[in-house]
Amino acid sequence: MTRALVPLSMSTIGLIPGRCRRCVAWELEAPAARLAADSGEAEFEKEVWLSGVMLTWGSAGQIVTVDEEPVGFALYAPPTAVPGAAAFPTAPVSPDAVLLTTARIEPAYRQQGLARFLFEGVVGTLTRRGVRAIELFGREDDPAAGDDRAENLSDRPADRWAEHAADDADIPGCVLPAGFARAVGFVEVAPHHRYPRLRLELGRDIGWKAEVEAALEELFASLTVPASPPPAVRELVGAGSNRDETGPAGCEIRPSRGCAARGPADRRR
Known part of the structure; x- marks a missing residue:
């Protein structure tokens, strides 16, 4: 079995799941993301976004392959390049951090050390690029973590249920579990009963104890990328030349291109 890490680029974006x-x-910001989904332009907008990030910062992810077959990926970017993060109640992300938006290992390839291999690659790459920390938004699933967290939505008054439904309307559907993030070394920096923000400082040794590696496997195995609904009823779902080693260390960029601002002449199809 030959495994490798491939930087995310315009030539490799086709290796991540459709x-x-x-x-x-x-x-994109929520209104632009909905418009892109409804118009069938979301994949094009993803490419526009990636192109902008690569020009101003560098590669925004890693793809893990086994015998040249893509089996997992991790996506990340500076917080100013991820406007969708504003939907989280614990935003904004710290300006000195890179935001890990999502990561996944395909089910058939789990428990083979690939989650550790991918995560080590992400940490090593970002450390070499001068990034100080990785942050992520976690999904709190532990019913024992507090009274408010333990409440069942079906048991709440209608107005309280509506409040949570409204709060989650623009939240991406691929948020990683907070508990597993803590287990692999992330520390909570912005508490919340549903969507805490967690941080991992770079530039230090990460202890790869057996229980940490097991938690990492669970972290990257837990993500289920939702299917895209038909355009007529589409809602927000899911997730974000190689400069991976040479991109600037700074994180203050704004490669913002929404589909609403683009006319037919701008299409590259």
Whole structure:
């Protein structure tokens, strides 16, 4: 078995799952993301976004392959390049951090050390690029983590249920579980009963104990990329030349291109 890490680029974006390529919930503000989904332009907008990030910052992800077959991926970017993050109640992400939006290992390839291999690659690459920390938004699923967290939505009054439904309307559907993120070394920096923000400082050794590696496998195995609904009823779902080693260390960029601002003449199809 030959495994390798491939930087995400315009030539390799086709290696990530189609559902993720067609999701721009992270990459665009909510209204623009909905418009892109409804018009069938989401995949094009994803490519526009990636092109902008690569020009100003560098590669925005890693793809893990086994015998040249893509089996997993991790996507990340500076917080100013991820307008969809504003939907989270614990936003904004710290300006010195890179936001890990999503990561996944395909089911058939789990428990083979690939989650650790991918995560080590992400950490090593970002450390070499001068990034100080990785942050992510976690999904809190532990019913024992607090009274408000333990409440069942079906048991709440209608107005309270509506409040949570409204809060989640623009939240991407591929949020990683907070509990597993903590287990692999992320520390909570912005508490919340549903969507805490967590941080991993770079530039230090990460202890790969057996339980940490097991938690990492669970973290990257837990993501299910939602299917894209038909255009007529489409809602927000899911997730975000190689400069991976040489991109600038700074994170203050704004490669913002929404589909609403583009006319037919701008299409590259």
